[in-house]
Amino acid sequence: MATAAAQQTAGTQAYGAGEGTVDTAAYERAFDAAVAADERIEPRDWMPDAYRATLVRQIAQHAHSEIIGMQPEANWITRAPSLRRKAILMAKVQDEAGHGLYLYSAAETLGTGRDELLDKLHTGRQKYSSIFNYPTLTWADVGAIGWLVDGAAITNQVPLCRCSYGPYARAMVRICKEESFHQRQGYELLLALSRGTPEQHAMAQDAVDRWWWPSLMMFGPPDDESAHSAQSMAWKIKRHSNDELRQRFVDICVPQAESLGLTLPDPDLRWNEERGHHDFGPIDWSEFWAVLKGDGPCNEQRITQRRQAHDEGAWVREAAAAYAAKHSAPAPRAHETGAAHA
């Protein structure tokens, strides 16, 4: 917790209960008070086990998404149609690896390790964002990912900059800055295509048609089916409901699509004067659950490539460890060497 006062209160109450016993209830009260007061929880602070577990799950899943998310875009690095676009795409994929590193570090402050988290990813015990199980079939997909997928991520993540857990909130501040940059680049890529030749325009429209619905699914299941939502909102890990954020995203995208000169593939999409929001058509949740369960177009491919990179890199990591062990071994003490030679 941010304030010394809160910590001291917790400490006094907890240990005051009697020698050798810990009054968890006092810790809990101090924790709840800190969350209620919008204070940041820090790694050394006491926190409920379930709060810790939820954060590990969420941050790890977020880190995994950055790492797996490199694949659909890296798929186009070698085919980028201009050197400028190639440089932008390389920089973006590099940023994503960097985001993964920030997030694994944030997760590690909760007492877990990167190796352990990666192992859980590789064995399917932890998930990553379902969006990355869709294939990038044309160059325009790179733009659609930037505009829609990064756009949805930002809508989701900006509120996380105020998340109750300090290390996560601080990682999100840095990540969101870079993500908004990527989002604008994606938009600009699509704009160039949309205003280009008829073939390029069609390529852009096709990409938006394929990525629109999966992007809406990024906000997670509807509020009444979201398992973790209520608790996460009470803990101020989450600030808005899935449906609220999804609506915000749709409202942002509609005018952007218009200025791009592209349409969104939803016949039910229209402005609702009464609500002050856009109404939109039903999401195919059966597809969402299928992809989440592993039956998306690229689930198998993504995880296989990730595992392969890890397994084929094992000898490199072992070499680095062996070298470090050899070269950081403490020098033998003088009397020991003396004794050996005596």
Place this chain on the structure above:
Amino acid sequence: MVLSHRLGEWAGHAPVLEEEVALANIALDLLGQARILLSMVGDEDELAYLREERAFRNLQLVEQPNGDFAHTIVRQLYFSTYQHLLYARLATADGPFAPLAAKAVKEVAYHRDHAEQWTLRLGDGTEVSHERTQHACEALWRFTGEMFRPVEGLDVDADELQAAWLKSVSSILDRATLTVPEGPRSGAWAAGAGRQGLHTEPFGRMLAEMQHLHRSHPGASW
């Protein structure tokens, strides 16, 4: 540009996340240098995407496929050592490349350091890593001679450059417990072949992939 492309192929495949960042970083630096160089001659995209294999003047060394991580690192060690020495010399000269070299020499110093640190770790790591790295040193050795063929318009003493390169690389390989390869340092066809537009077989396939989209939409802008 060609080496940058090869490093770009690593994205999503690196042995540790830190290397995803490092390899992409180096690739970006090299692409930046290439764009400046190409722009000094003409339109960068026209030169990159519309020339055929025989019109490319890159060294055969940089077009070699990535192979395993040791292969990539040794290719990087050989090339960045050369680039570092070359740019340091060009930066202090008066030629047209001085401004580019002055900027690039700082980037290349980092690339060289990265390759050196990994060569030490792989060479002096485990038995497996030592063996793989030694193999890479030998496999790529034959492509190193062409770096020191005199190039028209490039005012550097090629022999002096070569001596400095050999000294630097040998000292790193020694420290990495690796044996400096013996044998001729000339690649397919002859030393200097890449500079004459004579390339190795994997290069054509690389260009096919790189140029495909651009060539499919003649005249389009991106």
